[in-house]
Amino acid sequence: xxxxxxxxxxxxxxxxxxxxxxxxxxxxxxxxxxxxxxxxxxxxxxxxxxxxxxxxxxxxxxxxxxxxxxxxxxxxxxxxxxxxxxxxxxxxxxxxxxxxxxxxxxxxxxxxxxxxxxxxxxxxxxxxxxxxxxxxxxxxxxxxxxxxxxxxxxxxxxxxxxxxxxxxxxxxxxxxxxxxxxxxxxxxxxxxxxxxxxxxxxxxxxxxxxxxxxxxxxxxxxxxxxxxxxxxxxxxxxxxxxxxxxxxxxxxxxxxxxxxxxxxxxxxxxxxxxxxxxxxxxxxxxxxxxxxxxxxxxxxxxxxxxxxxxxxxxxxxxx
Amino acid sequence: xxxxxxxxxxxxxxxxxxxxxxxxxxxxxxxxxxxxxxxxxxxxxxxxxxxxxxxxxxxxxxxxxxxxxxxxxxxxxxxxxxxxxxxxxxxxxxxxxxxxxxxxxxxxxxxxxxxxxxxxxxxxxxxxxxxxxxxxxxxxxxxxxxxxxxxxxxxxxxxxxxxxxxxxxxxxxxxxxxxxxxxxxxxxxxxxxxxxxxxxxxxxxxxxxxxxxxxxxxxxxxxxxxxxxxxxxxxxxxxxxxxxxxxxxxxxxxxxxxxxxxxxxxxxxxxxxxxxxxxxxxxxxxxxxxxxxxxxxxxxxxxxxxxxxxxxxxxxxxx
Numbered sequence: 001x002x003x004x005x006x007x008x009x010x011x012x013x014x015x016x017x018x019x020x021x022x023x024x025x026x027x028x029x030x031x032x033x034x035x036x037x038x039x040x041x042x043x044x045x046x047x048x049x050x051x052x053x054x055x056x057x058x059x060x061x062x063x064x065x066x067x068x069x070x071x072x073x074x075x076x077x078x079x080x081x082x083x084x085x086x087x088x089x090x091x092x093x094x095x096x097x098x099x100x101x102x103x104x105x106x107x108x109x110x111x112x113x114x115x116x117x118x119x120x121x122x123x124x125x126x127x128x129x130x131x132x133x134x135x136x137x138x139x140x141x142x143x144x145x146x147x148x149x150x151x152x153x154x155x156x157x158x159x160x161x162x163x164x165x166x167x168x169x170x171x172x173x174x175x176x177x178x179x180x181x182x183x184x185x186x187x188x189x190x191x192x193x194x195x196x197x198x199x200x201x202x203x204x205x206x207x208x209x210x211x212x213x214x215x216x217x218x219x220x221x222x223x224x225x226x227x228x229x230x231x232x233x234x235x236x237x238x239x240x241x242x243x244x245x246x247x248x249x250x251x252x253x254x255x256x257x258x259x260x261x262x263x264x265x266x267x268x269x270x271x272x273x274x275x276x277x278x279x280x281x282x283x284x285x286x287x288x289x290x291x292x293x294x295x296x297x298x299x300x301x302x303x304x305x306x307x308x309x310x311x312x313x314x315x316x317x318x319x
Numbered sequence: 320x321x322x323x324x325x326x327x328x329x330x331x332x333x334x335x336x337x338x339x340x341x342x343x344x345x346x347x348x349x350x351x352x353x354x355x356x357x358x359x360x361x362x363x364x365x366x367x368x369x370x371x372x373x374x375x376x377x378x379x380x381x382x383x384x385x386x387x388x389x390x391x392x393x394x395x396x397x398x399x400x401x402x403x404x405x406x407x408x409x410x411x412x413x414x415x416x417x418x419x420x421x422x423x424x425x426x427x428x429x430x431x432x433x434x435x436x437x438x439x440x441x442x443x444x445x446x447x448x449x450x451x452x453x454x455x456x457x458x459x460x461x462x463x464x465x466x467x468x469x470x471x472x473x474x475x476x477x478x479x480x481x482x483x484x485x486x487x488x489x490x491x492x493x494x495x496x497x498x499x500x501x502x503x504x505x506x507x508x509x510x511x512x513x514x515x516x517x518x519x520x521x522x523x524x525x526x527x528x529x530x531x532x533x534x535x536x537x538x539x540x541x542x543x544x545x546x547x548x549x550x551x552x553x554x555x556x557x558x559x560x561x562x563x564x565x566x567x568x569x570x571x572x573x574x575x576x577x578x579x580x581x582x583x584x585x586x587x588x589x590x591x592x593x594x595x596x597x598x599x600x601x602x603x604x605x606x607x608x609x610x611x612x613x614x615x616x617x618x619x620x621x622x623x624x625x626x627x628x629x630x631x632x633x634x635x636x637x638x
Binding site for chain 1: 353354357358360361362363364365375449450453491577580581582583584585587588589591592593595596597600609610612613614616617618619620621622623624625626627630631634635638
């Protein structure tokens with residue numbers, strides 16, 4: 001049923017939403033024709049500004065994303081949204097509740113919205129997410145918003161794919177110390193103190209500003225912006241959009257956009273290569289090699305490093 | 320200065336806290352003698368019950384851990400605690416605030432407490448954490464608590480190392496839907512509704528019970544326990560300890576403990592092998608191969624899959 005890959009890519013280039021959706025499904029499912037898709041999309045690399053948006057559950061990410069889409073559309077920009085659900089290694093399923101709020105955009109041909117899950121695909125979101133971004137770039141999006149739940153290591157990796165990273169905080173969701181603990185101070189280009197109409201918002205704002213003033217920066221480095229917003233009322237969204245635009249200008253003006261794109265590509269290439277190696281290791285001994293070695297480690301007759309060496313030796317023979 | 324590895328391991332076996340600390344430092348720093356350490360520790364694999372403890376920032380993980388340590392010590396058990404900080408890829412630093420609360424245990428020779436960070440070590444926490452668990456098993460701990468911040472993919476991987484996984488929730492920290500979104504329903508063996516004296520705790524408890532009743536389970540499968548606690552007052556902690564013990568009994572009675580240990584070992588061996596492959600890929604072309612390919616992808620003259628193929632071809636030549 002699915003047409004020729006080049007036809008699909010050509011249609012996606014013309015803005016056909018079904019073709020975009022099919023290409024992203026191919027990415028999610030690890031379709032073998034992904035190589036052809038990637039080759040066809042290569043020339044459009046780096047066309048969009050990729051904006052990562054992360055924060056703890058309940059902080060208002062989906063509402064903020066929704067309002068950002070609205071504001072960007074008002075400015076006439078084409079927007080892609082990837083809502084990345086790290087629960088996928090288990091359920092493969094995204095919960096749809098939040099997505100319903102974005103229904104107002106579903107009939108807008110200038111917006112693509114997609115919940116990403118990976119159904120256990122090897123390499124998971126670290127392989128699938130950047131390829132989905134490439135599909136949306138190919139489809140002519142000016143901005144791609146990548147929304148991730150949580151602030152764990154996988155999300156930090158996904159943030160490394162973004163040109164600009166937004167970190168959402170909210171009063172009462174854990175204080176600024178918690179933000180530092182979660183490692184987000186280092187990845188944020190823009191902080192959004194959401195739910196700014198709630199008690200404690202000013203304290204959260206001051207805490208973040210205080211910590212930023214302690215951070216070490218070289219002359220010419222970006223100083224993360226801190227913006228107050230109440231996304232549910234649409235307040236502060238224009239300021240967030242302005243901060244995103246300002247960061248883009250800084251990236252271009254400082255010559256760091258190219259470096260950001262190369263870093264993104266390096267992370268992607270490495271993730272694809274590692275996923276391939278992981279698949280090859282899993283296939284060794286007709287799929288039994290790793291399990292046999294693991295059983296020896298569990299018994300205490302060998303150690304994990306020696307077992308890994310044995311696995312790598314087997315892998316080397318198959319190269 | 321550091322003595323012979325076998326001497327260090329022997330001293331750790333005798334319960335010398337300095338030796339335990341040194342061995343864990345070697346793990347964190349990716350010390351080249353880790354292979355010797357791992358070989359010396361191999362026979363003690365699987366001696367401890369490994370209990371993972373996770374939840375969103377601010378939910379009360381450190382307080383709960385502290386109270387669990389106290390309760391387990393009252394029962395005469397030797398306890399290890401690893402507080403895993405996923406912020407490490409950037410700062411390499413754990414925030415000490417929470418650890419201060421555990422100071423009451425620092426003079427207790429039956430307790431080892433350690434904040435884990437990995438200072439950018441390849442493979443990061445997925446390599447270091449299980450090896451640190453092995454050090455604590457070797458040191459004679461009956462229970463090793465692994466506390467992780469956040470509920471992202473990396474934390475899910477760390478949870479796969481635990482025999483028993485506790486997920487902490489708190490009222491007002493995001494509702495049960497958020498818990499499902501974060502994928503934690505599938506990894507939890509025991510839910511702890513902490514801050515149970517706060518408004519909304521009963522609703523959180525009911526939501527979790529409701530979702531568990533919808534879950535599909537085969538006969539003989541474990542049904543996750545849900546326990547109410549107010550860790551800051553020490554309330555409900557005995558019930559949490561009882562739930563952990565009950566899960567251990569089920570693992571042993573159902574014959575699944577062996578499978579859990581083999582799965583843990585498989586995850587470990589794979590993580591070590593992948594870290595080694597990643598290091599080898601990073602060294603290709605005197606460390607320039609990945610960057611050159613990434614630059615071509617960023618320029619749009621090649622695609623990430625083709626670049627990964629080229630990288631793997633170079634890797635194969637060096638095997």
